[in-house]
Amino acid sequence: MGISELEYAKQEFGIDVPAEFVPLPSQGIFYPEGHPWHKRDGVQIKAMTAAEEDILLNESYAKQNITLDKLIDSCLIGNDKLSLEGDNGMAAVLLGDRNALMLFVRLVGYGPEYQTSVKCPSCGKTSETVFDLGAREIHECKHEPVQAGQNLFEFTLPKMKKSIRFRLPVVGDEKHAAELNKRAKLLKKKHGEAMSALGTEHHIVTNSLKMQVLAFENKPGEWVTDPGKISKFVSLIPALDSRALRAHMKECEPAVDMGEWYECNQCQWEGRIEMPIGREFFWPDA
Numbered sequence: 001m002g003i004s005e006l007e008y009a010k011q012e013f014g015i016d017v018p019a020e021f022v023p024l025p026s027q028g029i030f031y032p033e034g035h036p037w038h039k040r041d042g043v044q045i046k047a048m049t050a051a052e053e054d055i056l057l058n059e060s061y062a063k064q065n066i067t068l069d070k071l072i073d074s075c076l077i078g079n080d081k082l083s084l085e086g087d088n089g090m091a092a093v094l095l096g097d098r099n100a101l102m103l104f105v106r107l108v109g110y111g112p113e114y115q116t117s118v119k120c121p122s123c124g125k126t127s128e129t130v131f132d133l134g135a136r137e138i139h140e141c142k143h144e145p146v147q148a149g150q151n152l153f154e155f156t157l158p159k160m161k162k163s164i165r166f167r168l169p170v171v172g173d174e175k176h177a178a179e180l181n182k183r184a185k186l187l188k189k190k191h192g193e194a195m196s197a198l199g200t201e202h203h204i205v206t207n208s209l210k211m212q213v214l215a216f217e218n219k220p221g222e223w224v225t226d227p228g229k230i231s232k233f234v235s236l237i238p239a240l241d242s243r244a245l246r247a248h249m250k251e252c253e254p255a256v257d258m259g260e261w262y263e264c265n266q267c268q269w270e271g272r273i274e275m276p277i278g279r280e281f282f283w284p285d286a
Helices: 003-014 052-056 060-064 067-075 095-112 169-189 204-212 227-236 239-252
Strands: 019-023 042-046 111-117 128-130 151-157 163-166 213-219 222-224 257-263 272-273
Touching: 003 060, 019 095, 019 204, 042 067, 042 095, 052 067, 060 067, 060 227, 067 095, 067 151, 095 169, 128 257, 151 239, 169 257, 222 227, 239 272
Parallel strands: none
Antiparallel strands: 019 042, 111 128, 151 163, 163 213, 213 222, 257 272
16 A cells, blocks of 8 residues: 555655644534545645645636635545545535635645735725634534435425425535526626626525525425426525525534624724635735
8 A cells, every 4th residue: 555645745855744633514414424524523634735836826727616626635635535526526515514624724724814805894995804714613503404414404484384305505506606607797798787687696595595405395295306396486485484494504504604703993893794715815925
């Protein structure tokens, strides 16, 4: 059996590449048997090297929207690595787990301080803010899945009294949403504002639900799984039920807290904001 990349670096060049244990917010509960992260509470990553900087600069990866996937895959160690395709690929990784890995890759590579520009939600002015990446809290899932080892949950809509089954958001959903936005921009460029209304920016709630809802119970014991019917059903869900469903989904989603308390030095507004992820996240001196 060959030696690992880290062992080779140490034996051949005397370079000790740092490695860290990254806790997975999902604790591996929602990955099926046979998946490398099944029931794993965390994985091992190594610090970024010049090879990972090459990945960040790869224009082909950027155009395919796979830079982050490639970066994380390159930093994962040994049996914790995933393929880029298939059921065990990065596209099927829970967003909460991917975000945890992204944060730790940055933390191990450059340290806990992340300085970036933040736009105030109140006055719109931007100011420099420092986030502590090492102080991120992990929110665990508050509800049980339909079955262990499955990314599948059930919820009864309070107004319609219909049960639905849904899954938690995965990396592939983010890519699909980006593709919808790309198409919307092309439509807007060619046909104007009216056609761009077909894009994600105008259907944020319904497009998200259409990706996550897998079935609804039309009659007791009769589950509808046809994507076309699910799409129409989602569009007709009353606002009260939609809000209740999304709140329940949020409680189910294991994730790293990307929020931070912020005080604007221009208008003194205070409140929680989402930590922006820009180019400087992986290029602190950019």
